[in-house]
Amino acid sequence: MKYDYLVIGAGVSGISSALLLARFGFRVALLEQASGPAPLIDGFVRNGVYFEAGFHYAGGLESGGVLDRSLSLLGVAEDLHRVAFDELAYDTIIQPESGLNFSFPQGYDALSLALQKRFPEQRNPITKYLGRVQEVTQNLPYYHPQAAFSPLSLAALHEQSLEQVFAELAISGELRTLLQVHCLLYGTKPSEVPFAIHAGVVDGYYRSASTFKGGGRALVKALVAACERSGVDLFCRHQVSEVELTAAGAFAGLACANGERLQAVNCVSTIHPKAMLALVPDSVFRPVYRRRLNALAETASAEIVFLRCERQRGSALGGEASDSYDFAGRNFFFLPSPGTDLFAPDLPLCERLLYLNFASSGGFTGAHECGITAILPAASEVAAGEAQSRFAYAEGKVQIGEQVRERISGLLPELGAGLKVECVATKKTLQRINLSPTGSLYGVKHMVGQFNPAAKTRLENFFLAGQATTAPGLLGAITSALMAVGEIVGHDKVEALRREVVCDG
Amino acid sequence: MTDVEIISLVNDSLIEEFELDESAMVSEAEIFADLGLDSLDIVDMVVVLEGLLEIKIRDDEGLREIRTLGDIHRFVITKKRETETAAD
Numbered sequence: 066m067k068y069d070y071l072v073i074g075a076g077v078s079g080i081s082s083a084l085l086l087a088r089f090g091f092r093v094a095l096l097e098q099a100s101g102p103a104p105l106i107d108g109f110v111r112n113g114v115y116f117e118a119g120f121h122y123a124g125g126l127e128s129g130g131v132l133d134r135s136l137s138l139l140g141v142a143e144d145l146h147r148v149a150f151d152e153l154a155y156d157t158i159i160q161p162e163s164g165l166n167f168s169f170p171q172g173y174d175a176l177s178l179a180l181q182k183r184f185p186e187q188r189n190p191i192t193k194y195l196g197r198v199q200e201v202t203q204n205l206p207y208y209h210p211q212a213a214f215s216p217l218s219l220a221a222l223h224e225q226s227l228e229q230v231f232a233e234l235a236i237s238g239e240l241r242t243l244l245q246v247h248c249l250l251y252g253t254k255p256s257e258v259p260f261a262i263h264a265g266v267v268d269g270y271y272r273s274a275s276t277f278k279g280g281g282r283a284l285v286k287a288l289v290a291a292c293e294r295s296g297v298d299l300f301c302r303h304q305v306s307e308v309e310l311t312a313a314g315a316f317a318g319l320a321c322a323n324g325e326r327l328q329a330v331n332c333v334s335t336i337h338p339k340a341m342l343a344l345v346p347d348s349v350f351r352p353v354y355r356r357r358l359n360a361l362a363e364t365a366s367a368e369i370v371f372l373r374c375e376r377q378r379g380s381a382l383g384g385e386a387s388d389s390y391d392f393a394g395r396n397f398f399f400l401p402s403p404g405t406d407l408f409a410p411d412l413p414l415c416e417r418l419l420y421l422n423f424a425s426s427g428g429f430t431g432a433h434e435c436g437i438t439a440i441l442p443a444a445s446e447v448a449a450g451e452a453q454s455r456f457a458y459a460e461g462k463v464q465i466g467e468q469v470r471e472r473i474s475g476l477l478p479e480l481g482a483g484l485k486v487e488c489v490a491t492k493k494t495l496q497r498i499n500l501s502p503t504g505s506l507y508g509v510k511h512m513v514g515q516f517n518p519a520a521k522t523r524l525e526n527f528f529l530a531g532q533a534t535t536a537p538g539l540l541g542a543i544t545s546a547l548m549a550v551g552e553i554v555g556h557d558k559v560e561a562l563r564r565e566v567v568c569d570g
Numbered sequence: 571m572t573d574v575e576i577i578s579l580v581n582d583s584l585i586e587e588f589e590l591d592e593s594a595m596v597s598e599a600e601i602f603a604d605l606g607l608d609s610l611d612i613v614d615m616v617v618v619l620e621g622l623l624e625i626k627i628r629d630d631e632g633l634r635e636i637r638t639l640g641d642i643h644r645f646v647i648t649k650k651r652e653t654e655t656a657a658d
């Protein structure tokens with residue numbers, strides 16, 4: 066069987082690319098190294114409790130929102146049910162030492178009011194900042210995947226860092242702390258991240274914060290069902306080991322580690338750009354391009370602890386709202402002490418930035434026990450230390466889990482004695498699941514001054530998609546597919562499809 | 571750095587980074603037709619030239635006017651001199 070397109074990697078971007086290509090009438094096969102599709106966003110069940118892996122919440126999922134429309138375009142919106150996060154407090158930021166305790170409410174107006182109430186002297190900068198976030202986002206590929214962005218035009222959008230915008234708008238102190246906390250969601254510091262990338266991420270959350278009923282797992286199911294309906298063939302346990310070329314040097318097919326070979330006219334690679342380079346004969350790309358891709362900076366890594374807890378009603382933690390609520394549908398960011406770099410990866414586990422997600426019951430199904438994910442950013446470089454024995458490694462994981470559990474118990478005593486560690490993921494685990502050489506959480510960074518690879522490559526009929534090419538997160542991954550398929554079939558055709566399906570005028 | 575030094579630095583680096591043929595490096599050589607570069611190479615060319623000469627050209631309109639190797643030389647020399655003057 067010869068395909069029109071082979072897609073390397075069945076993550077969100079790979080599946081999205083495949084679905085769109087099938088929409089345009091191509092025969093497509095998806096090759097995924099893991100045992101199931103989209104392993105990054107598929108959660109897992111341990112001892113009867115569902116845990117999220119690489120998907121905790123999304124912005125822009127409100128009806129007609131940018132992510133909602135993208136999912137419609139993929140033909141999966143109807144199979145998914147949105148579950149809104151806490152309306153008044155989806156993200157709560159707490160700095161125990163300074164007493165900072167602020168909750169992000171959903172919607173720009175509510176957020177603007179809440180910030181102005183907390184920082185009356187910075188009313189002007191707040192309005193300007195929120196206005197700038199909305200304005201910049203409107204010019205991004207999310208809203209205009211048809212605009213045929215070139216690497217140079219994207220670089221022009223990415224000139225200014227988040228930190229520079231803070232300085233320009235005289236945003237300082239605790240306000241700045243609050244507005245930069247979401248950098249954790251893509252693992253790049255305020256001094257490095259282009260303001261436009263940050264704006265694209267937070268704009269969605271400022272509008273609405275939600276997940277799907279059934280969590281990341283429900284999204285994977287919906288995507289796989291759409292593949293079946295569209296006739297996309299999905300091959301799991303197919304780790305691509307080589308890109309094969311014709312005698313004339315054109316793309317011919319893919320060889321897999323399991324010995325299978327598939328032929329096709331074209332290919333879309335959605336894996337880590339450095340991993341992609343390793344599959345292609347050196348002669349294909351110029352040394353300068355290989356060097357650029359190999360030099361792409363990696364996002365932060367993390368220690369991730371998965372915990373289970375009997376669901377209980379909590380007090381309002383001293384926040385402004387005074388009702389007691391269930392923690393489900395909330396995130397907490399516990400910040401290191403004032404004056405410390407927010408994202409400092411080398412602080413001890415009891416002092417480091419701690420992100421807690423309570424959405425993991427898979428859309429708040431009312432289960433008796435709730436899965437909690439705790440993420441603590443770590444440096445992404447591989448530690449040079451001597452190889453650990455398996456025993457020492459396992460022992461280390463137990464210690465990490467216990468330290469983090471103790472810290473959470475102290476911070477949220479409401480959780481009570483029922484809080485237990487289920488398992489721990491370290492940099493090594495991430496290296497394995499992400500195939501990222503440095504164990505980074507989100508693959509490569511989007512960074513001021515850096516050119517991430519474009520969809521088109523020098524190898525004709527070989528295209529790139531994935532969060533590394535366009536923007537981070539679920540939305541970045543889907544947008545990257547829209548841009549790659551636009552390069553393939555013509556951006557005007559993708560735009561026509563968008564208008565037809567999404568009816569957004 | 572003199573103009574001649576800049577030109578030779580640029581040529582050496584383009585030869586290495588883009589695997590170009592040394593004998594083709596004459597100033598009237600067209601970058602697409604004669605040197606075999608294509609539009610995808612422009613980004614990498616920008617990265618190389620910016621790094622090499624510590625200049626910023628990525629958002630410069632003049633980039634689009636470049637047709638020949640000589641155009642590249644003139645373009646970066648002008649940019650380099652502008653940067654030097656600005657730094658004084």
Ligand SMILES: Cc1cc2nc3c(=O)[nH]c(=O)nc-3n(C[C@H](O)[C@H](O)[C@H](O)COP(=O)(O)OP(=O)(O)OC[C@H]3O[C@@H](n4cnc5c(N)ncnc54)[C@H](O)[C@@H]3O)c2cc1C
Nearest residue numbers: 074076077078098119120121122304305531532538539542
């Ligand atoms: C801990 C964590 C939390 C996150 N939380 C959120 C969140 O709350 N909201 C949000 O929007 N985003 C979140 N993200 C980010 C989001 O998960 C990613 O941006 C998105 O899933 C990336 O999709 P992708 O298709 O670009 O990459 P991937 O999902 O990495 O897809 C690449 C696929 O290729 C496969 N592969 C690799 N090499 C090969 C090979 N040689 N052959 C075959 N297959 C191969 C991989 O197994 C993988 O499935 C989170 C990420 C992490 C790590």
